[in-house]
Amino acid sequence: MMVWNRGQSSREEEHTLPTLQADVHQEKSSNDQKKSKKRTILLLSLNRNVITLICLAFALIGAIQNIGFGMSVRLQSFLADFSSEGNGLNKNDGFWSASSSAAPSSSQSSPYAKSTAGCGPEEIVKKRIVIVGGGAAGLTAAKRLQNAPLDSSFCLTTEVTVLEATDRFGGRVGKDDNFTVYPLDLGASWVYDKQRLSIIAQEEKMEKTLEKNLVAPFELDDYEAYRVKPDGTLKKTNIGSDKNVLWSNYTWYDFFEQKVASSLHKNQIAYDCPVDKIEYGEERGDLAVFCGNRVFVADHVIVTASLAILKDDVINFRPPLPPTILEGRNPMWRGFKIFFEFSERFYENEFVYALDDGELDWWDYSLVHTGSEGPNILAGYYMGEAHDKFEGMTEEQVVKEVLKDLDVIYGKQVATNTYVRHKLVYWKDFPFIRGTYSSDHPPSDRVGPQVVQDGRLLIAGEAFPVPPRHNGWVDGAAMSGLHAAEIILNKIDSSTNWFTIPQRIWAEKD
Structure with a gap:
């Protein structure tokens, strides 16, 4: 990737590079010819029997390399066919390559070295992305x-x-290791479909490993929604089951750090x-x-x-x-995510407080912890219309208003009286984000990239x-x-x- 500072004659420098490379190539060629002549003189001075033995040794090494190369090619072909079978994927692509999860060190060669094997420097076409x-x-x-x-x-x-x-x-994915005994997902928390984890990580059956060790041990069966009625009161309805799951002692940030970003060089x-x-x-x-x-x-x-x-x-x-x-x-919904620690658990596993152009989700975040018993943590999003009343408020005012909302739902000021502490993630404070996520109310036409x-x-x-x-x-x-x-x-x-x-x-x- 060519990088330059503004003010430099960038295009002129770009055109001088091939000339510089040619000079280096000529100097190397001259040095190689000198080295070749020295090797010839040395070989002529060797005993004929020694030369014969050397030739036989090189022939043997070459044969072994050819055999090894052939076996490697056949093995790679077999693995590619085997790994993609039944997934509807292109079997010749190498999408599920086992090496794709390995993080290359600075001393390792480029993962594209195999793609250009046998190509001279002047033949390689580099696509910069x-x-x-x-x-x-x-x-x-x-x-x-x-x-x-x-x-x-x-x-x-x-x-x-x-x-x-x-x-x-x-981006909007982040984590906090200091708030409680397990990490908090500061951005997104939910995994829409476990089967997609392998697609994102580009590793076969990744979801099996994560399901066993990393995904919360429950799926939502019947959860409740609260909708605001015209008189301002809340209507409680059951909206069925869902297949979404949560990470357990793990976060989306961990997933991308370990399964995706690790494949890139630091630079x-x-x-x-x-x-x-x-x-x-x-x-x-x-x-x-x-x-x-x-x-x-x-x-x-x-x-x-x-x-x-x-x-x-x-x-x-x-x-x-x-x-x-x-x-x-x-547009992107404005809003925030907030975590509360309470001295006692007075709330349900999960419920949704929904509006026509906004959403408020609450769930018992303690359920993502599978180790020893931890504190009572409730997590929630305020987005769109649900967030409007918080415009211009300080963090202290936001916390008091949210606790008041929970008091309305559960009564007797139970949230305010059992409040211990909180963690607020306000996306308006992130200059390169500026919102929670793009609204789909009403649904608009989205057809991919x-x-x-x-x-x-x-x-x-x-x-x-x-x-x-x-x-x-x-x-x-x-x-x-x-x-x-x-x-x-x-x-x-x-x-x-x-x-x-x-x-x-x-x-x-x-």
């Missing part, structure tokens, strides 16, 4: 592009760089790099991504910034994005999910990034069918 945003969508896209086995006959390789505006990856994520402009050079066929005084040149760019960032024109697109990309998207600028610029993330209905879910954001990455792979190397999301997920509408 920049991903804007290091959240669920950006990290999933980066891993897919990083580990994709491109066709070696094309001498293709990719260079993937993630530009993250803050000092950490994760592949540029932190504290808020992107403010993206220019498409139609004549050159590349894009320039501006981050402060740095510029990243790319063949393809995936933008996974939040919908609020896009709607507020924080990133200046040149030429501008087509209006239809954002006009059809509902948006592709513009001759297929070189893609807009993905939580508001552009796959499947279409599931905006707001971490799963939807991650698969949107995965889908965007595979659109690029398909454009780079059309000899392979890169699309791996099972058809059953594409068809889901619920």
